[in-house]
Amino acid sequence: MSFLPSRQPDPAQLHSASFLRDDPRGRMAERLPRAIQPFLTWITAKPAPGEDAPERPAHSFVAGALGAMAAGVLLSVLALAVAMPLWLAAAMLFVGLTATSSGLGVFQVVIFHHCSHGTVFKTRERNRTVGRLVSALLLFKRFEDYQREHMLHHSANKMLTDEDEFTGFVFGICRLEPGVSKRELWRRVVVNLVSPKFHGTFMIKRIKSAMFGGDRQHDWTSRAAYGAAFAIAAATGTLTEFLVAWILPLTVLLQIATVFRILCEHRFPEVELIQARGKAFVCASTTGVFPGAMPPAERATTLRGFVLWAFWWANTLTATLFSRVFVMVGDAPCHDFHHRRPANRKWTTYAHARQQDSDAGSPGFPAGYTENWGLLRAVDANLATLAATPPGIVA
Numbered sequence: 001m002s003f004l005p006s007r008q009p010d011p012a013q014l015h016s017a018s019f020l021r022d023d024p025r026g027r028m029a030e031r032l033p034r035a036i037q038p039f040l041t042w043i044t045a046k047p048a049p050g051e052d053a054p055e056r057p058a059h060s061f062v063a064g065a066l067g068a069m070a071a072g073v074l075l076s077v078l079a080l081a082v083a084m085p086l087w088l089a090a091a092m093l094f095v096g097l098t099a100t101s102s103g104l105g106v107f108q109v110v111i112f113h114h115c116s117h118g119t120v121f122k123t124r125e126r127n128r129t130v131g132r133l134v135s136a137l138l139l140f141k142r143f144e145d146y147q148r149e150h151m152l153h154h155s156a157n158k159m160l161t162d163e164d165e166f167t168g169f170v171f172g173i174c175r176l177e178p179g180v181s182k183r184e185l186w187r188r189v190v191v192n193l194v195s196p197k198f199h200g201t202f203m204i205k206r207i208k209s210a211m212f213g214g215d216r217q218h219d220w221t222s223r224a225a226y227g228a229a230f231a232i233a234a235a236t237g238t239l240t241e242f243l244v245a246w247i248l249p250l251t252v253l254l255q256i257a258t259v260f261r262i263l264c265e266h267r268f269p270e271v272e273l274i275q276a277r278g279k280a281f282v283c284a285s286t287t288g289v290f291p292g293a294m295p296p297a298e299r300a301t302t303l304r305g306f307v308l309w310a311f312w313w314a315n316t317l318t319a320t321l322f323s324r325v326f327v328m329v330g331d332a333p334c335h336d337f338h339h340r341r342p343a344n345r346k347w348t349t350y351a352h353a354r355q356q357d358s359d360a361g362s363p364g365f366p367a368g369y370t371e372n373w374g375l376l377r378a379v380d381a382n383l384a385t386l387a388a389t390p391p392g393i394v395a
Contacts, residue, residue, distance in 0.1 A: 021049050024294040024373050031295050043316070043324050044292040045333035045351045053352035058120045061330065061348070062130075065106035072099030076245035077238075093244075100249040102325045105257055107134055110330035116147040119345050136222040139250065141209040143218075154342050156277050159266075160285060160394050166266055167394060170386075173202060174259065178268070178389040185383045189263070193256055202255050253326075260327045264289045264378040265335045268385040271393050280366045286336035288354065288371035289378040291324045292316065323375040336369055 025046035029037060037048050047053075075096030079089045114120045115131035131143035140146065149165045152158040160167055170176050174192055176185055192198040210222040233242035268274070269284035295312055298305035331338065331350035337357060338347065346353035358369045372378035 023371070024292050025290070027297075028292075028295050031297075040292075041351060043320060044290050045288075045324075045328070045331075046290055046292075047352050047355050051352070053346075053349040053356070056348045058114070058345075058348050061106060061110045062120075065103040065111065068099045068103030068106070070103075072096045072101070072103060072249070073245045075099065077241045080241050080244060081238075096245065097249050097253060098322070098326055100245065101253040101257060102329055104138060104249060104254050105261075105326070105329040107138055108140065108254070108258070109261065109332050112138075112140060112143070112146070113150070114347060116143070116150050117343055119343065119347065132218060133221070136210055136218050137225055139203075139206040139210040139222065141206075142213045142215055144215075145209070145213070154339065156279070156282050159282070160268065160274060166262065169262055173198075173205070174263075176383075176386060177391070178386055178394055179391040180387060182380070182384050182387040185387060186380075189259065189379075189383075192259065199252050199255055203251050257327045257329075260375060260379060261332055264328075264372070264375060264382055265332075267382045268389040268394065271390065274389075274393055279364070282339055283362075283365055283367040286339045287378070288334055288336050288369060289328060289375065290333050290371060290373050291320045291328055291375060292373055293320070294373070320374075327375055340365060 023046070025040065025044050026049055028040050028044070029048035032040065037051070041047050041051065073096065075092050077096075079092035079096060084092075111120060112131055112134045115127040115134070118124050118127045121127050121130065128143065131147070135141060135143045135146065141149075146165075152163055153165050158164055162168070175188060211219050211226075213219060229242065229246075230239075233239045266285050267287060269281060273281045273284050293312065293315060296305060296308035298308055300306045300309040331347055334350040334354040337344075337350060337354035340362060341353075341357065344353065354369070357363075362368050372381055
């Protein structure tokens, strides 16, 4: 994955009133060295003020995801199979499982998703072929079924109705409800994350879609792939490694990431907007979700400033980094841009494309972009909107 933009903003621009944005990323550009700005752009999914968009082909996301999964599986297998100190094995296993989950998330959120819009490869047939292969091998819904349902999700008349895949997941699989207190909604989310029943139900639903959906070619591709994989693992005595290094991230870990990702994608607007079903509704039901937090204003030259910056960097390199690679993969932070410009091929430079659209006033829409900083804050805010929605409004 490339972190490098095509041109860094001039240092003078970063301190210019015309370029400085009063958001966490703008303040990072103001307060932190130029050399680390590319990393900050990647981890926050927000460009520095005045930063040009990089050139990035869509197929690079495929290569990046494959590389992450291959490296993750290798690290996990080594951690399980090679004698080493326990702390080192645990660290390698954590990094390996995270990398594999991250690659799987990119295939789910970026490649499979944008293939349904026909914007990963040049031809419709190539997008369809890759989409079908991904759904069969990674146990997603059959590509054509997903594509049909996803197009409904992009309709203002269907979003947040019982025909919407988003509400189907939130209400059906997660068992969340409008009008329930935010505290209770959070309790249900946490219980789901550790519930064998929840993960088993979710996994069975995925297996049925991938292997028993009624499409003979698709079903048998998935069955043959996993039948062969389990047989080879059993024959070579590596079944434990296969289950931990591949099946665990494919199932439980990917499903945990999916819950958090979907819960922060959409909010429930005021009743009037839901009932009006227009562009204002689309604007209010989506928001940007950016990993990161406002950097300290105080310089690190004082003891207080040093402590504040130490805590900020510790958070950035642990919780923020993990949320970016495990949950908010690819263009997930800019999901609101995708709903405003669903067929736009600039999704490959999503952070810059969204910022440019925001700076231009989001032409064609009655409201500008909104944003949340921090994954858990975003989920909390969205659950609050669900709690405030009267029962029966979303149907």
